[in-house]
Every structure is written in C-alpha cells, then in structure tokens.
Amino acid sequence: MRLSTVILPVDRWREGGRAKWQRAEELGFHTAYTYDHLSWRTFRDGPWFGALPTLTAAATATDRLRLGTLVTSPNFRHPVPLAKELISLDDVSGGRITLGIGAGGSGFDATALGREAWSPRERADRFGEFVPLLDRLLTEGAVSQRGEFYAAEEARNLPGCVQRPRLPFAVAATGPRGLKLAARHGQAWVTTGDPKLYEEGTPEQSRAALRGQVERLGKACSELGRDPAELDRVLLHGFTPDRNGPLESVDAFVDYAGRHRDLGFTELVIHWPVPGSDFATDPAVFERIATEALAQLG
Template identity: 85%
Template sequence: MTLRLSTVILPVDRWHEGGRARWQRAEDLGFHTAYTYDHLSWRSFRDGPWFGALPTLTAAATATERLRLGTLVTSPNFRHPVTLAKELISLDDVSGGRVTLGIGAGGSGFDATALGQDAWTPRERADRFGEFVPLLDRLLTEDAVSQRGDFYSAEEARNIPGCVQRPRIPFAVAATGPRGLRLAARYGQAWVTTGDPKLYETGTPEQSVEALRGQVEKLGAACAGEGRDVADLDKILLTGFTPDRTRPLDSVGAFVDFAGRHRELGFTEIVVHWPIPDSDFAADQGVFEKIASEAPAQLG
C-alpha cells in the first residue's frame, strides 16, 4: 500500500514575508497535500498573527501548480454551508481542482464562542454536524438547493457551475464517535483522526497504536452499515497529537518507523506539521525536509 506524506502549514506568516515561499517549498519537496487549520485563532498562537484559511489557500493555489490543498479541519463553529459552498467552489476553480475539504464537528476552543454564542455541548455539535455535512454535500453537487433544517437552511442557493472536481470536491471527515463515523462512511472520500486525546499526556506509543486500531475497526463497521467497503476511504492521520508528539520528526529513520507502524493499521496518508520555532510544532527544518525528500521512497 502506498503511503502518502502531507503537511500542515499554519497561517501564521504574512504572505509576502515567508508565507508564499513556504507553500512553494512544500510543492518542491513533493508533499501530496498541504493543509491549513480553518480556525479564527488557535491555542498558543492566539495572541500572534493568524490569517484566514480560505484566502490563504486561494493564494497558495495561485503560487503552486501540482500540490493539493485543503483544510484540517473546517467546522460549523463559525461556518455556514451556503457561504462555505460558494467559497469552496471558487477555490476549487482557482486551483484547477486541487482542493480537499477536511471537515469536523468542531471543538470547545476559541472558535466556539467568537461569534458571541455559548459553546455548544458535544451533543449539540454532533447534531449540527449531522445537518451541516448533508446540506454542504447537496450545495456542492446541485445547481440550486432549497432546504429547511433545524440549524441550517438554504433558499434557492445557486452554485453554478459547480466544482471542477466531479461530482464535488472530496470530503475528509474527522470523526471518532459513532455519529461522525457514520457521516464519514456516507459522505467521505477520506477519514481523519488525530488519535485518542486521552492518551496524549500519559499514554504510550503502543497504547496509541491500539487505540487507532480500534478507531479503524469502528470505521469499518460504520462503512459496513452504509453498504460501503472501508477500503474505498483514504485514512489520514494528523500527527502531533499522539504520545509520540514530534519524535517521529527526529530523524528519517524515526519517521519511517512511525509511518510504517501506522500504515499497517490501514492509514494511507500521514500529515506532519511544518516546523514553527518556539511552539508545539518546533522541529529541525533540515531534518523535516530530509524526511519529506527521503522517507516516501523508503516506505514504498
């Protein structure tokens, strides 16, 4: 099984002061996809520069030619399906059909209250996500959509000419719970996980692998329930949130060992964060680029 290597470039640099060069370097290094977070701010970066995901990806689309582009992840926390669909169709057009939408239910962080609302409970997030994804699917595949929902509605929303990619841009659905996994099985072209968050602080790499094995098995059950072969979905691991943290980026050998263990679980894509000094994603830039250049060939 071929294992793809992708990266996440956080939107923390001004475009003309390193931003453009970073996306272009990602293409030169041969990454399959370069994603960015779709947040209004994020954790330790909250009081520093942070730019919008979709404008950044649009700029990246004009600065690159082959690199796929995407979000990890977009959520209902501050998005509405109608406006999001219009922006995604535009981005897909500008990029020539190189966009993947990573999409999840959202969390309880800064985005959850930025529009002045109270943070939703996990159940409320799941309820909204369960309505958000099917409506977005329709908006990206139909010329005109009218639908009334409990949380999201559309009234003759027009999206002509639709996506360059047909029938629409691919969805990479981030989920670990039963409702989210069913959405991934029904609407996803890929599934995304960061591992088991309960293991981040005190777990071991071995426990993490077993937890991920369990998640893959649950995805398989969800696919079976939808009459779908789980092999039809790409399986994406966003690294940096397992007990290994950044250790896989210590050397080419360390990364090949890490990636190989997860490929055995069925993962088809490993995503690593582009190094940012003095942050949770600090790593040696030279080693990072060596991994990008040499690891794929060793993984086969």
C-alpha cells in the same frame, strides 16, 4: 502511503507565507493543508490569517500541490456561503482542493461570535446536518432545505466544482455519529488519535486506540454497504503520545510511518516547522523526511 503537511497560517504572505507553500510543492508533499480557525491555542496572541484566502493565494502560487483545510467546522461557518467559497477555490486551483471537515471543539472559535460554546451533543447534531447539506450544495445547481440548524433557499452554485461530482471531503471523526458521516459522505477519514492518551498514554496504547477507530470506521462503512477501502485514512501527527520522536530523524519517522501504515493509514500529515512552538522541528530533518522517508518505507 502518502505524506502531506499542514502549514499554519501565521506568516504574512510576502514575508514567508508564499515561500512555504511553494517549498511544500518542491519537496513533493501530496497535500498541504492549513487549519481553519479564527485563532488557535497558543497562537492566539500572534498573527493568524484566514484559511480560505490563504488557500486561494496558495493555489495561484503552486501548480501541482493539492490544498485543503484540516479542518473546517460549523463553529463559525454556514454551509451556504461556505459552498460558494469552496466552488470558487476549487475553480481557482484547477481542481486541487480537499475539504477537511469536523464537528469543531470548545476553543476560541466556539465563542468568537459572542455566544456560549455548544455542548458536545449540539456540536454533533449540527455536524450531522451541516455535512449532508454542504454535500448537496456542492453537487446540485439549486438547493432549498430547512433543517433544525441550517437552511438554504434556492441557493444556486453554478457551475459547480471542477472536481466531479464535487471536491472530496475528508471527515474528521472518532465517535459513532461522525464515523457514519465519514462512511456516507467522505472520500477520506481523518483522526488525531485518542485525546485521552495525549498526556499519559503510551505509543502502544495509542496504536491500539487507532486500530479500534479504523475497525469502527470499517463497520460503519459495512453497515452502509460501502467498501472501507474506498476511503483514504488520514492521521494528523502531533497529538499522540509518540508525537516528538518521529520527527527527530528520518529513521525514526520511517519506523513511525510503517507502524501506522500497518494499521491501515494511507496518508500521514506532519506540521511544517514553527520555531518557538510545539512544532519546532529541525527544518533540515523535516525536509529530509519529506524527500527520503517514503522511499525508505518502500
């Protein structure tokens, strides 16, 4: 099992931003992700910087740490310019980029461009067109395609990604259509658990829901003739009923990680501490988890 972190883009680069990414590398995290939003939840009225420029800066400030979005969505992105930016970012980083990608939600991103939020069905329809087109754009030198929502006309993306055939996709999904996209196009699958259990569910119910998601992912892979073991299974911590306890101590986290490893997860992602927020973890405990937990897990 690997341990990664997500660093919210809330700090000016010269006032703590750079230091966090460099410290993430020093602590030995596998990947440091950031959220790709225009603004997000309770952080809307404070500083919030762009994901891809932040990752570009992080790429120049680190040497070994993998970097990625968790997650990019069609809410304010188009596959053609996104592909160009990702190829550039993969080049700057020397091939250390993972694209976390999801269908998006109904938050601030959904209306920031002055339109009504898409329905769940339209989000799924757009996602189903977005991912395959982005896949082509990152693997082919020139792409022309016209779909219901997105088009490309002789879109050229030479020289392509440093990583071949392209940078990896970590597809966030829980529904049948999204899981099929993960099975077909993903190198990893991402979940935050079952949102219906967030407020009043129990840890046991959450683990049962996650087990069901893993099983449905396996079924989607099998239907495509793909070995489910080819996909990493990533759990983003912080959105399940047991969200608070695991970061209170190393022992608590080892127990949490072990239970989810047994469900088939290969990577856990924890939030970098943000004082005064839902992610206000004790920094000393956080660093001990980063450096000690997986060794104890064996």
